[in-house]
Amino acid sequence: xxxxxxxxxxxxxxxxxxxxxxxxxxxxxxxxxxxxxxxxxxxxxxxxxxxxxxxxxxxxxxxxxxxxxxxxxxxxxxxxxxxxxxxxxxxxxxxxxxxxxxxxxxxxxxxxxxxxxxxxxxxxxxxxxxxxxxxxxxxxxxxxxxxxxxxxxxxxxxxxxxxxxxxxxxxxxxxxxxxxxxxxxxxxxxxxxxxxxxxxxxxxxxxxxxxxxxxxxxxxxxxxxxxxxxxxxxxxxxxxxxxxxxxxxxxxxxxxxxxxxxxxxxxxxxxxxxxxxxxxxxxxxxxxxxxxxxxxxxxxxxxxxxxxxxxxxxxxxxxxxxxxxxxxxxxxxxxxxxxxxxxxxxxxxxxxxxxxxxxxxxxxxxxxxxxxxxxxxxxxxxxxxxxxxxxxxxxxxxxxxxxxxxxxxxxxxxxxxxxxxxxxxxxxxxxxxxxxxxxxxxxxxxxxxxxxxxxxxxxxxxxxxxxxxxxxxxxxxxxxxxxxxxxxxxxxxxxxxxxxxxxxxxxxxxxxxxxxxxxxxxxxxxxxxxxxxxxxxxxxxxxxxxxxxxxxxxxxxxxxxxxxxxxxxxxxxxxxxxxxxxxxxxxxxxxxxxxxxxxxxxxxxxxxxxxxxxxxx
Amino acid sequence: xxxxxxxxxxxxxxxxxxxxxxxxxxxxxxxxxxxxxxxxxxxxxxxxxxxxxxxxxxxxxxxxxxxxxxxxxxxxxxxxxxxxxxxxxxxxxxxxxxxxxxxxxxxxxxxxxxxxxxxxxxxxxxxxxxxxxxxxxxxxxxxxxxxxxxxxxxxxxxxxxxxxxxxxxxxxxxxxxxxxxxxxxxxxxxxxxxxxxxxxxxxxxxxxxxxxxxxxxxxxxxxxxxxxxxxxxxxxxxxxxxxxxxxxxxxxxxxxxxxxxxxxxxxxxxxxxxxxxxxxxxxxxxxxxxxxxxxxxxxxxxxxxxxxxxxxxxxxxxxxxxxxxxxxxxxxxxxxxx
Numbered sequence: 044x045x046x047x048x049x050x051x052x053x054x055x056x057x058x059x060x061x062x063x064x065x066x067x068x069x070x071x072x073x074x075x076x077x078x079x080x081x082x083x084x085x086x087x088x089x090x091x092x093x094x095x096x097x098x099x100x101x102x103x104x105x106x107x108x109x110x111x112x113x114x115x116x117x118x119x120x121x122x123x124x125x126x127x128x129x130x131x132x133x134x135x136x137x138x139x140x141x142x143x144x145x146x147x148x149x150x151x152x153x154x155x156x157x158x159x160x161x162x163x164x165x166x167x168x169x170x171x172x173x174x175x176x177x178x179x180x181x182x183x184x185x186x187x188x189x190x191x192x193x194x195x196x197x198x199x200x201x202x203x204x205x206x207x208x209x210x211x212x213x214x215x216x217x218x219x220x221x222x223x224x225x226x227x228x229x230x231x232x233x234x235x236x237x238x239x240x241x242x243x244x245x246x247x248x249x250x251x252x253x254x255x256x257x258x259x260x261x262x263x264x265x266x267x268x269x270x271x272x273x274x275x276x277x278x279x280x281x282x283x284x285x286x287x288x289x290x291x292x293x294x295x296x297x298x299x300x301x302x303x304x305x306x307x308x309x310x311x312x313x314x315x316x317x318x319x320x321x322x323x324x325x326x327x328x329x330x331x332x333x334x335x336x337x338x339x340x341x342x343x344x345x346x347x348x349x350x351x352x353x354x355x356x357x358x359x360x361x362x363x364x365x366x367x368x369x370x371x372x373x374x375x376x377x378x379x380x381x382x383x384x385x386x387x388x389x390x391x392x393x394x395x396x397x398x399x400x401x402x403x404x405x406x407x408x409x410x411x412x413x414x415x416x417x418x419x420x421x422x423x424x425x426x427x428x429x430x431x432x433x434x435x436x437x438x439x440x441x442x443x444x445x446x447x448x449x450x451x452x453x454x455x456x457x458x459x460x461x462x463x464x465x466x467x468x469x470x471x472x473x474x475x476x477x478x479x480x481x482x483x484x485x486x487x488x489x490x491x492x493x494x495x496x497x498x499x500x501x502x503x504x505x506x507x508x509x510x511x512x513x514x515x516x517x518x519x520x521x522x523x524x525x526x527x528x529x530x531x532x533x534x535x536x537x538x539x540x541x542x543x544x545x546x547x548x549x550x551x552x553x554x555x556x557x558x559x560x561x562x563x564x565x566x567x568x569x570x571x572x573x574x575x576x577x578x579x580x581x582x583x584x585x586x587x588x589x590x591x592x593x594x595x596x597x598x599x600x601x602x603x604x605x606x607x608x609x610x611x612x613x614x615x616x617x618x619x620x621x622x623x624x625x626x627x628x629x630x631x632x633x634x635x636x637x638x639x640x641x642x643x644x645x646x647x648x649x650x651x652x653x654x655x656x657x658x659x660x
Numbered sequence: 661x662x663x664x665x666x667x668x669x670x671x672x673x674x675x676x677x678x679x680x681x682x683x684x685x686x687x688x689x690x691x692x693x694x695x696x697x698x699x700x701x702x703x704x705x706x707x708x709x710x711x712x713x714x715x716x717x718x719x720x721x722x723x724x725x726x727x728x729x730x731x732x733x734x735x736x737x738x739x740x741x742x743x744x745x746x747x748x749x750x751x752x753x754x755x756x757x758x759x760x761x762x763x764x765x766x767x768x769x770x771x772x773x774x775x776x777x778x779x780x781x782x783x784x785x786x787x788x789x790x791x792x793x794x795x796x797x798x799x800x801x802x803x804x805x806x807x808x809x810x811x812x813x814x815x816x817x818x819x820x821x822x823x824x825x826x827x828x829x830x831x832x833x834x835x836x837x838x839x840x841x842x843x844x845x846x847x848x849x850x851x852x853x854x855x856x857x858x859x860x861x862x863x864x865x866x867x868x869x870x871x872x873x874x875x876x877x878x879x880x881x882x883x884x885x886x887x888x889x890x891x892x893x894x895x896x897x898x899x900x901x902x903x904x905x906x907x908x909x910x911x912x913x914x915x916x917x918x919x920x921x922x923x924x925x926x927x928x929x930x931x932x933x934x935x936x937x938x939x940x941x942x943x944x945x946x947x948x949x950x951x952x953x954x955x956x957x958x959x960x961x962x963x964x965x966x967x968x969x970x971x972x973x974x975x976x977x978x979x980x981x982x983x984x985x986x987x988x989x990x991x992x993x994x995x996x997x998x
Binding site: 091099101102104107108187240243260261262263264266284286287288289290293296297299300302517524 | 730758761846847848946
């Protein structure tokens with residue numbers, strides 16, 4: 044009686060043990076899906092390049108998604124008339140092979156490339172271009188997305204199958220930065236105005252870009268297959284996958300493990316922790332981000348009605364100059380960023396070498412607390428007994444400084460700044476808040492200073508516009524709504540400089556005007572610009588090679604305007620096939636051992652249990 | 661079962677499982693749900709943030725007019741009462757609005773994420789209920805044995821462990837390149853996998869299910885153990901033994917059915933929490949379920965989506981409470997009499 048029962052139990056134990064291990068077997072048999080792929084992806088016919096991402100695209104529909112990552116995906120699927128070049132971000136031909144401007148600068152003629160096909164085989168021609176621009180102009184949702192590009196355009200006309208003209212009311216250099224994706228008319232005409240706001244565009248997508256959407260797993264990954272007929276050089280890889288990680292430390296682990304091939308937007312700590320891994324190449328490059336200490340220059344609505352409770356002392360240029368002199372930006376770069384950044388002066392980052400501006404040595408404000416104190420003394424802000432200065436009305440100068448909860452850099456920066464300003468007799472009270480709350484208080488003008496950043500686009504127009512009068516908050520029925528201004532600057536001199544750069548078509552002349560505007564902002568200390576950010580990236584050099592920097596002076600390998608790296612990379616082929624088999628063998632051995640052990644233990648226990656059954660019952 | 665509880669009086673009384681009882685319970689649940697829906701509205705009115713700015717295409721849309729238009733679309737500027745009537749009107753039509761972060765119908769967004777959560781939490785719950793009841797019954801039955809002593813202390817330790825912390829340890833031990841490296845780190849599928857999909861998903865599920873299940877198992881085993889202890893010296897068990905039944909049979913046929921009731925209640929309650937259950941574990945493992953969706957929706961904040969998930973979570977709990985209320989009298993005659 045006891046023998047068959049023991050056997051039965053042994054069998055159950057064995058099955059249970061096997062069941063527990065089965066899910067682990069793929070890992071063992073495959074030596075983890077990509078770790079052992081140094082000799083080309085064994086057992087897989089496709090080369091798949093996997094990038095870790097921290098945020099999920101909010102939509103694949105180019106008319107609604109606003110996350111930075113979403114725009115990256117639109118670049119894969121669609122083409123544009125022009126695109127920023129790989130070398131220096133200046134406008135380069137894309138779908139528009141070449142273009143002409145009329146003498147008055149108001150009529151633009153774009154000559155389209157011949158022979159470009161949609162992924163469903165149809166020709167891409169002037170009809171699609173006209174349709175895409177017209178839709179962005181007329182549609183409410185579409186215009187909300189691309190209005191800043193198409194609103195200055197008065198008329199869009201098809202001249203012939205491969206020629207399009209557009210006219211503007213004023214000459215506009217932005218006509219070379221029209222980041223409006225060209226979509227296929229024959230597909231999108233079926234998406235009505237009522238549908239477009241919630242149209243997902245996540246299956247059977249028709250595009251002309253270098254990669255086409257193959258599969259979406261929400262909250263997991265987005266898989267794209269290469270367009271091997273791409274007009275601007277077919278990608279050398281077969282697939283591009285964006286994989287989502289909610290936790291960036293896990294993303295770094297996945298890179299180490301070989302689950303992904305590329306990780307971007309690393310923190311300095313993660314970057315440093317990856318040092319010393321021979322299979323991983325690290326890359327730190329200037330990003331689009333510029334970080335600043337912003338001041339409340341006198342918050343008001345667009346109708347010049349004062350709002351908020353900013354400290355009036357910041358309206359005094361001398362105070363802002365003194366604050367800028369008191370901040371040791373070099374220390375912020377070295378300590379807070381651990382060297383991954385550069386000291387900033389102008390508002391356009393060095394990522395755009397043609398537009399970036401730096402003051403001459405004579406004009407530059409250096410870190411100099413003594414000079415800062417001297418400026419404040421001369422301006423009549425005497426120090427009180429406690430070392431804190433008093434303003435003209437005899438009140439102690441005490442300023443609020445807000446930092447952001449979601450940024451470690453912001454949190455530590457505000458502490459440094461607080462201590463530095465104390466040295467020049469200005470009391471600072473720091474507070475850390477969520478970005479939502481900070482947006483709220485800035486819009487209402489209820490702040491003195493805060494630490495934040497801007498991501499600057501290839502076309503500098505928007506960045507320069509945030510300092511204009513029109514971008515201040517608006518009031519409607521007693522409720523105040525924020526614009527994009529976070530300094531509340533409203534100065535006729537700056538307005539003139541902003542308008543000037545907006546209408547110069549010649550690239551070099553416009554660059555000069557853009558620099559002039561930056562110089563004005565610097566001389567008037569509208570911000571105390573702190574540092575130019577870096578993007579820190581890491582990739583598996585045992586899997587892929589051939590990355591391209593944008594700009595070529597040492598830019599990012601993946602965060603690009605365009606798809607230069609993705610089209611250039613290719614699988615890395617090891618000089619000699621490395622012996623990775625041993626690991627698989629070892630793991631299979633271990634797994635086998637564990638199974639046998641579990642079966643044995645199960646059997647012994649069951650037999651013993653049966654043996655003592657009589658006593659127990 | 662009525663023999664064992666000696667319910668001579670019970671048979672003459674009207675049964676609590678009658679139509680009136682059912683209607684009363686259903687009505688109570690509906691009222692609770694309505695209260696939650698109303699509360700849900702006011703809860704989100706006090707959150708700070710300007711969705712129009714948080715979700716406006718920064719840098720691409722510098723037009724103040726467009727920003728204002730977006731705000732009107734999101735309903736700012738309306739009075740609280742107008743917002744409330746708009747909300748009620750939508751709720752009546754089961755329309756939760758459009759998610760700010762995903763630009764899709766809230767019902768669709770939630771629908772996409774429901775299945776992974778049910779799969780993860782449901783598997784963990786079933787496993788935990790089965791294993792936990794078995795362990796609890798065994799250790800309660802052999803009170804004071806080595807098995808009891810070790811399993812009870814392990815259970816108390818496991819029960820006091822945060823799920824996400826256990827998850828991190830499991831990742832470190834079994835998935836990280838520094839550890840055994842035999843399970844995937846995160847996610848639900850591997851885009852490069854050559855395995856059949858179900859196997860790939862099962863493989864990815866092992867660690868998150870384990871980190872949830874361990875804590876649940878501890879809970880079930882502790883509850884089961886104490887209810888077995890309550891039954892252990894009952895006279896009907898002595899009778900069963902006196903009939904000459906084997907110890908295993910006494911446990912299985914007589915003690916278990918009576919001791920199982922608290923565990924059944926716990927199980928039904930937990931089923932209600934399946935949909936919301938695993939926010940931390942889903943975040944640790946980047947598991948694409950409702951828990952992760954909730955933490956994502958907090959950014960902004962995405963008010964329509966948050967309102968949607970809160971309603972779904974509450975509805976889940978309320979519904980399962982109702983089921984528990986309705987099922988309990990069928991299982992336990994004592995409830996029927998009260």
